Amino acid sequence: ISSLHLVISSLHLVISSLHQVISSLHLVISSLHLVISSLHLVISSLHLVISSLHLVISSLHLVISSLHLIISSLHLVISSLHLVISSLHLVISSLHLVLLIPTLALTRALSQINILTQTPDYTRFHLYSLYSYIIYN
Numbered sequence: 001i002s003s004l005h006l007v008i009s010s011l012h013l014v015i016s017s018l019h020q021v022i023s024s025l026h027l028v029i030s031s032l033h034l035v036i037s038s039l040h041l042v043i044s045s046l047h048l049v050i051s052s053l054h055l056v057i058s059s060l061h062l063v064i065s066s067l068h069l070i071i072s073s074l075h076l077v078i079s080s081l082h083l084v085i086s087s088l089h090l091v092i093s094s095l096h097l098v099l100l101i102p103t104l105a106l107t108r109a110l111s112q113i114n115i116l117t118q119t120p121d122y123t124r125f126h127l128y129s130l131y132s133y134i135i136y137n
Helices: 002-118 121-136
Strands: none
């Protein structure tokens, strides 16, 4: 009986040891599951960070594109103003020419009158006739 009791105690000890080993394996598997879950959380966090960075870069690209559009618009406005100023300069130059022609004609007429008043009568008569002919024809 004592041997049987020893065998049963040994079996009980083996079963108890197996139970401890199984419990330890269960603990290791649970720890591995926790590590895998933690890694999954880290990967998800990294994915979120990368997505956020992509959003920031896209926003910066949009801001840069908007600034480029504003600068292009300002360049167009400045070019348009330059065109308006050039057109005004052309109009002023044209008006100057239009006013210059009668001024030159008047100056020429006044110089002709001056010649007529400083020459003898017969020459004055011929010059006056020539002036009348030029003015009226």
